[in-house]
Amino acid sequence: MRVMNRPTRSRPPTAWRGFTLIELLVVLVILGLLAGLVGPQVMKYVGSSKTKTARLQIEDLAASLDLYRLEVGRYPSGDEGLDALVNKPSGAGNWNGPYLRKKVIPKDPWGFDYQYRTPGQHGPYDLFSLGADNAEGGDGEDTDVVSWE
Numbered sequence: 001m002r003v004m005n006r007p008t009r010s011r012p013p014t015a016w017r018g019f020t021l022i023e024l025l026v027v028l029v030i031l032g033l034l035a036g037l038v039g040p041q042v043m044k045y046v047g048s049s050k051t052k053t054a055r056l057q058i059e060d061l062a063a064s065l066d067l068y069r070l071e072v073g074r075y076p077s078g079d080e081g082l083d084a085l086v087n088k089p090s091g092a093g094n095w096n097g098p099y100l101r102k103k104v105i106p107k108d109p110w111g112f113d114y115q116y117r118t119p120g121q122h123g124p125y126d127l128f129s130l131g132a133d134n135a136e137g138g139d140g141e142d143t144d145v146v147s148w149e
Contacts, residue, residue: 050109050110050132051109051131051141051143051145053109054108054109054129054131054145055145057106057108057109058114058127058129058146058147059147060100061082061085061100061106061114061147062127062147064085064099064100065085065099065127067099068084068085068095068097068099069124071094071095071096072092072094072095073094075118075124075125076089076118077089078116078118081116082105082114082116083105084097085097085099085105086098086099086103086105108129108145110129110131110132110134110141112129112134114127114128114129115127115128115129115130122146122147122148123147123148125147126146126147126148127146127147128144128145128146128147129144130144131143131144131145
């Protein structure tokens with residue numbers, strides 16, 4: 001007995017098949033879970049890096065203030081402020097500035113002006129940033145960054 005083979009249908013070349021809706025939803029759920037777990041950790045480091053940046057900028061400004069004092073004989077007055085580091089104030093005879101590489105006073109990482117007070121409560125001057133909330137005190141990113149600690 002002879003078995004006859006059925007004719008086989010030839011398939012057209014495989015067309016690109018898309019993903020099913022279920023597969024797409026599973027991928028979206030996995031991505032959402034990852035973002036929920038990783039996102040807060042990343043944001044924690046962003047906040048602490050701004051605080052570290054403020055601390056470094058304050059140290060740089062403090063070094064410039066010390067150089068200003070060495071050349072002029074005094075720290076800038078409260079009226080002159082930090083602007084005396086880039087623009088010659090009247091009555092500063094030995095001023096050899098600008099004392100900053102960039103000829104502008106930087107803002108703190110949150111976009112606010114650094115606070116300069118002379119005479120200071122903690123030394124000849126107080127130089128500080130009020131943090132993200134721009135108000136005294138606070139925790140986390142709102143912590144004040146100061147030159148005297």
